[in-house]
């Protein structure tokens with residue numbers, strides 16, 4: 001009888017109903033699913049070591065072949081105990097072999113497990129306690145990997161042992177690998193230096209060496225990438241058949257938007273507006289990611305899209321991650337929108353019940369064209385007469401499900417996602433192939449990069465003198481602390497605010513905001529800062545997103561070593577928005593300073609993001625599942641962009657492969 005990858009796992013010897021159930025918990029239904037499991041960790045199974053040489057292997061895992069000399073049991077009080085099994089090398093006659101011990105803490109039942117004279121093989125880690133001993137070694141079993149071989153660790157679930165799973169996987173490999181036909185053309189495999197699937201499966205689950213394993217895993221990862229890309233392609237095609245409200249932006253709407261602005265849009269902004277106009281005019285719902293460094297002027301692009309949707313007789317919603325930001329969007333855009341005949345409202349967690357009811361009613365009745373807000377926009381009882389456009393600002397601040405809740409409030413809603421934490425364009429298009437990407441790569445004119453200095457905390461007096469002089473001339477200042485309360489030698493926002501109030505800065509007003517200040521009060525203090533009543537704003541990183549105060553020219557960040565470089569870049573994007581020179585002082589401990597130094601040299605958000613990405617790793621970005629996270633112990637944590645690009649191209653050029661992998665992806669849901 002021959003079996004294939006599509007057969008249920010129960011065709012394998014040793015897999016009955018009970019194990020099938022356990023396997024299902026790790027996502028395995030079929031033989032093919034077993035083959036697709038990727039080991040989490042790889043270790044070399046330790047060698048067999050003569051007892052006399054154990055000392056040279058301290059800290060490593062080894063196997064010893066020994067004879068039991070005796071067992072001592074020590075009670076240590078409070079339920080703790082120690083079983084010491086005295087052992088000798090069994091290659092020597094009884095009583096003549098080199099000696100060692102196996103130590104088992106708190107497993108009293110083991111005292112009867114070793115009868116004197118028995119010959120056993122034990123596998124464990126060599127420790128010094130104070131003589132050389134093995135820490136809780138296990139009996140070697142027939143199905144353990146042989147000494148010196150590679151030992152793979154698969155993801156498990158309770159009730160399913162590593163050895164059992166390993167042997168089931170090996171059975172699946174033996175049964176099917178010889179007959180597996182690789183659907184990918186030879187030429188593609190050759191170019192990527194990948195083994196064909198059948199070989200890859202054997203190399204992955206029964207590797208001869210690490211190189212073979214690496215190559216095998218890469219071939220399997222290409223399959224994961226293909227499934228991912230095929231799924232995106234399917235989604236994109238479904239989108240093409242969508243029926244979003246087509247919102248046409250004639251010359252008249254464009255002219256009106258431009259004349260409502262107090263400045264000339266940059267060429268980049270014009271280009272993005274063109275892209276938006278093109279997308280919005282179609283029945284296929286827009287899915288556009290707008291990437292632009294802080295201060296690049298994304299808001300204007302959003303404003304344009306909102307106006308287009310509203311002028312076409314539909315509604316738009318603009319979602320922001322914080323009340324401060326929503327409120328600020330609303331404050332700046334409302335007037336411009338009104339001039340365009342667009343009726344807009346604000347809805348946040350602190351909107352009072354009466355206003356909220358009114359706004360809800362007006363949106364449902366189509367008496368409002370646009371709404372700005374926070375999570376309050378996601379509420380189930382909020383309905384729109386005709387939602388055509390959803391804008392999500394700082395989109396990475398929201399989970400997929402949250403965003404979906406907003407999009408679900410209309411049928412085939414046009415989506416504009418905005419972010420100031422860009423990722424490189426090719427990467428973005430590869431990973432998010434169902435998104436179109438726009439990039440604002442030009443800053444409004446007259447914007448100088450802020451002068452950034454990485455300093456130690458003992459430079460504080462100099463920094464203070466510098467910023468106090470700026471504040472004297474009417475400029476404003478942000479002062480950031482990673483935490484609210486002081487701890488471990490680092491000042492918190494509260495302590496800093498108190499200290500600055502007593503300094504020369506005090507005379508011009510110091511405001512403090514952080515997550516624990518009640519919203520109404522926080523907004524009041526922010527307004528005081530915006531209006532210049534308080535020249536200094538002390539805060540935690542809640543200030544990071546979106547605050548736009550042109551008068552602000554300086555930012556001081558204490559404990560900067562605790563923040564990510566992309567985050568710091570966002571923060572310094574808060575200053576210098578009014579043109580002219582601006583300063584950013586990063587105070588960090590000695591260990592943290594080197595990492596931050598490159599911020600002194602570049603003001604390019606894309607470069608910062610790329611560096612940040614390199615240090616954080618791709619897993620962050622993709623979630624573990626999609627990366628097929630690299631197995632620990634293989635030492636290749638690098639994202640395999642080549643594979644992703646190959647997968648994208650294959651799916652784009654071969655309908656057969658696209659369908660094959662889309663079907664596989666589908667069957668895996």
Ligand code: ADP
Pocket residue numbers: 263264265266269292293294295296297298299300420444445548577
């Ligand atoms: P971000 O991309 O970070 O959201 P904003 O949209 O908040 O940036 O814009 C930053 C600042 O630049 C705002 O004060 C905005 O009014 C101003 N701005 C945007 N576009 C231009 C432009 N073309 N010319 C001059 N100033 C502009």
Ligand code: MG
Pocket residue numbers: 298299393546
């Ligand atoms: Mg913004």
